[in-house]
Amino acid sequence: MAPPEQQAGVPVQEIVLAEPRGFCAGVDRAIEIVERALAKFGRPIYVRHEIVHNTFVVNELKAKGAIFIEDLAEVPAGATLVFSAHGVPKAVEEEAAARGLRVFDATCPLVTKVHVEVAKLAKEGFEFIMIGHKGHPEVEGTMGQLDRGIHLVEDVADVARVQPAQTERLAVVTQTTLSVDDAAEILAAIKARFPNVREPKQQDICYATQNRQDAVKLLSREVDVVIVVGSPTSSNSNRLREVAQKLGTEAYMVDAADELRPEWIAGRTRVGLTAGASAPDVLVQEVVARLKALGAVSVRSLAGAEETVKFPLPKGLRLDADAAASAASDHLH
Incomplete structure (x- = not known):
């Protein structure tokens, strides 16, 4: 046959x-950060974790001189390091700073927004329930913003098992890449158990x-x-x-x-x-x-939402017009 x-x-x-x-805009920005770092500082550029979760993108950047690592011990002194779009725990930021590495943070600004909210509310004495997937680097990065006080829930059943130290100051944050419907179902269970829980002003799931x-x-x-x-x-x-x-x-x-x-x-x-x-x-x-x-x-x-969001690049990665044009023409689109 x-x-x-x-x-x-x-x-x-x-x-x-x-x-x-x-x-999306966060992925565009993260890839451009690696490409510009390569253009400005030469190969190799070290990247903690896959810059974004795509095999083709990672292999293209490897061919251009990016080296993907999980442990900062693999990064030699004086090297240039990029944090992936998913964000990193505070301990990783501190280790990179202590070693004097040149760091460019490609964390998606919408993930950074969650980190900032966690830091702000933690100072006010809040504990957190995070809706997300255990082991995902974004979840590890957000939970790693604090030493303790963030309780991870993956589904409605997990909500019943959460044991916060107190319930007067309890806030919800979510991984940015969840199913909108699943997150809403889990959030409803959290609100049913903890009626006074604080929700984000804008939902954390990204546009x-x-x-x-x-x-x-x-x-x-x-x-x-x-x-x-x-x-x-x-x-x-x-x-x-x-x-x-x-x-x-x-x-x-x-x-x-x-x-x-x-x-x-x-x-x-x-x-x-x-x-x-x-x-x-x-x-x-x-x-x-x-x-x-x-x-x-x-x-x-099909017709759909038009996206016009663009996130700025970190300081220190501004190229001259010719180099910028060359980098843009070589971009992964």
């Missing part, structure tokens, strides 16, 4: 693209995470199956797949086009396509090409 790619009459007619999808999830909700209604481009370690990409599945639409995640399996789309006339906030558009276009090879005949984009 011929492989699915060669079977006649593959029924995929249309690829429907979610809008927005792919890179890009929210927009991509809203776009997938729209997409799921229009297609027979959803393909999410994203790496397995990417929290926000995993959440996109889950959002589609919870709405009853089959959904799969691929790190690259060659992971797409023809049987996922067999018998489906409309295939939805989106990408996590750390996945570059070049990967989306490769998946589009693969779907066309499997029989898709047209591509259209």
Whole structure:
């Protein structure tokens, strides 16, 4: 029997693209920080943890001279170090400062906002309940802002197990890349148990995470199956797949086009396509090409939220006009 790619009459007619999808402002900024540091200081540039959770991006930056490490002991004296977009615990910042490393902080400003809120409220005597995924570097970074007093909950069941030292001053913070709906359900359980809990003035889940999830909700209604481009370690990409599945639409995640399996789309006339906030558009276009090879005949984009957010770069990474233009032309878009 011929492989699915060669079977006649593959029924995929249309690829429907979610809008927005792919890179967000925090990811754009983090990648540009590494690229500019390489242009200004030369290779190698050390990066604590994957700058963003995407295999393609990390490999591209490795080829340009970035070295990804987890332990600062791997960074030689006098080197340049970049903190990843997920943020780092206070102890890591202090260790880098004590060793005199040249540091550029690529922490997403929306994660930094959570860190600032934690520091401010801790001075007022607050304890915290953090909604997030254990072991995720963003969670470790936020919880590492304090020595103690942050209780992690991953689901509604965890809420019943939280034992704060007091309940008069209790605040909620969340990982920025969660499922909006899941976080709301957990927050409701927290408020039911601790009615006086303080919520953030603005929700911690970032605008890009929210927009991509809203776009997938729209997409799921229009297609027979959803393909999410994203790496397995990417929290926000995993959440996109889950959002589609919870709405009853089959959904799969691929790190690259060659992971797409023809049987996922067999018998489906409309295939939805989106990408996590750390996945570059070049990967989306490769998946589009693969779907066309499997029989898709047209591509259209859904209307969605327009994103105009841009975050400033850290001081010390301003390049002259020629170098800046060169760095921009070499960017991973």
